[in-house]
Amino acid sequence: MTTEVNVELPESLRSHRMRATASESVLQGTVHWSAVQSLWFTGMSAAAIAGGVAWFSWGALLLFAGSTGIVLLFGHSLGSHRKLIHDSFQCPLWLEYVLVYLGVQVGLAGPLGLLRQHELRDYAQRLPDCHPYLRHGRGFWVDAWWQLHCELRLVNPPHIRIEERIASDRFYQFLERTWMWQHLPVALLFYLWGGWGFVACGVCARVAAGVFGHWLIGYFAHNHGEMHHEVRDAAVQGHNVRWTSLLTMGECWHNNHHAFPGSARLGIQRGEWDPGWWLLLALRRFGLVWSLRLPEDLPFRSELVRRNEHGQHRKSPWADVFQAILRPVELRGELVWPGRYLGAAGLLCLLGPDTPSRLDRGASRMAFKLPDRTILGLPALCVAASRRDILPVRVAAILLAPIAVLFEHSRRHR
Ligand SMILES: [Zn+2]
Ligand SMILES: [Zn+2]
Numbered sequence: 001m002t003t004e005v006n007v008e009l010p011e012s013l014r015s016h017r018m019r020a021t022a023s024e025s026v027l028q029g030t031v032h033w034s035a036v037q038s039l040w041f042t043g044m045s046a047a048a049i050a051g052g053v054a055w056f057s058w059g060a061l062l063l064f065a066g067s068t069g070i071v072l073l074f075g076h077s078l079g080s081h082r083k084l085i086h087d088s089f090q091c092p093l094w095l096e097y098v099l100v101y102l103g104v105q106v107g108l109a110g111p112l113g114l115l116r117q118h119e120l121r122d123y124a125q126r127l128p129d130c131h132p133y134l135r136h137g138r139g140f141w142v143d144a145w146w147q148l149h150c151e152l153r154l155v156n157p158p159h160i161r162i163e164e165r166i167a168s169d170r171f172y173q174f175l176e177r178t179w180m181w182q183h184l185p186v187a188l189l190f191y192l193w194g195g196w197g198f199v200a201c202g203v204c205a206r207v208a209a210g211v212f213g214h215w216l217i218g219y220f221a222h223n224h225g226e227m228h229h230e231v232r233d234a235a236v237q238g239h240n241v242r243w244t245s246l247l248t249m250g251e252c253w254h255n256n257h258h259a260f261p262g263s264a265r266l267g268i269q270r271g272e273w274d275p276g277w278w279l280l281l282a283l284r285r286f287g288l289v290w291s292l293r294l295p296e297d298l299p300f301r302s303e304l305v306r307r308n309e310h311g312q313h314r315k316s317p318w319a320d321v322f323q324a325i326l327r328p329v330e331l332r333g334e335l336v337w338p339g340r341y342l343g344a345a346g347l348l349c350l351l352g353p354d355t356p357s358r359l360d361r362g363a364s365r366m367a368f369k370l371p372d373r374t375i376l377g378l379p380a381l382c383v384a385a386s387r388r389d390i391l392p393v394r395v396a397a398i399l400l401a402p403i404a405v406l407f408e409h410s411r412r413h414r
Pocket of ligand 2: 081085086118122257261
């Protein structure tokens with residue numbers, strides 16, 4: 001008999017593709033050498049070094065840089081991660097296939113295998129504890145050995161439910177069976193184009209760098225770097241690895257990703273360069289992608305705690321609300337109203353024409369959205385009302401704000 005543990009989990013995990021059969025299911029397991037994984041990485045690295053030295057040319061180096069950039073940006077970041085795994089934007093099916101195919105060219109796994117690995121880690125990292133393999137929790141060298149050459153065998157692994165759309169897709173099933181062989185046609189093409197040097201740099205070095213880089217960023221993104229948010233009671237936190245934003249196509253903003261996994265945009269704050277997001281914006285101009293999901297479109301997570309610039313928790317729950325009230329009025333923000341209590345006319349009467357407001361019957365709570373933060377519940381109404389041109393309304397809103405914050409704070413910590 002299986003007992004589901006999901007009743008004790010945060011709301012956000014109940015709709016996860018993973019389901020545990022026991023609370024220790026992501027904890028009890030052993031790490032074993034994986035012949036396929038180890039030989040794949042070692043073979044590609046050896047061929048890259050030997051071939052790169054024997055047949056070096058600037059053209060081959062350029063091919064390495066160009067093809068690596070393309071498969072990381074279009075394939076891994078957009079195809080595999082932001083689309084297939086998180087479905088954070090919409091696009092035509094043919095484009096999804098092209099992007100996912102390029103993702104397979106990174107050489108990490110097949111599309112379904114990559115999805116399974118990602119979901120297991122994502123699920124395990126959000127639980128109070130998980131095996132150190134799943135959270136990059138041992139030292140640098142042990143982690144390198146584990147992630148590049150070994151696999152984790154869990155005693156009682158969680159189930160995964162992959163939606164029909166992906167699980168029964170013939171193309172994805174084909175790529176899953178043949179992902180290693182998918183490098184052969186590219187190798188042949190590069191051989192005809194520039195000989196063995198092009199194969200060594202354009203295929204072997206690209207795969208070796210992709211697999212190695214994926215581990216290296218994974219290690220740092222779970223151990224070192226800035227944090228804007230903390231996921232309460234999670235086994236491990238994500239960190240932003242700022243200096244790798246262009247190399248990783250924006251995937252390095254891993255603290256943001258732990259906070260907002262369903263967001264198509266990973267670099268959220270000013271100065272957080274995110275080439276994957278830039279590409280999505282460009283594709284949107286041509287009508288090739290749409291419905292790009294942002295942090296404010298995601299459901300509220302009670303386990304998410306904001307930190308200030310210095311990485312500490314915000315000093316008080318008041319800071320967010322009062323900073324918003326004290327903001328210059330030009331930074332107006334927008335009130336999103338669930339429409340449960342008042343219709344559009346009532347809302348206009350309450351807030352006047354000055355504050356932009358939007359009726360959204362699908363919204364679960366009222367929210368005041370500023371470019372860099374969202375304030376929820378009654379405090380949102382106070383911030384919105386504090387922007388009215390009528391002085392008594394403003395004063396009342398500011399006076400009522402502390403009570404609203406107290407109320408909201410007690411609601412979250414019930
Ligand atoms: Zn993570
Ligand atoms: Zn992810």
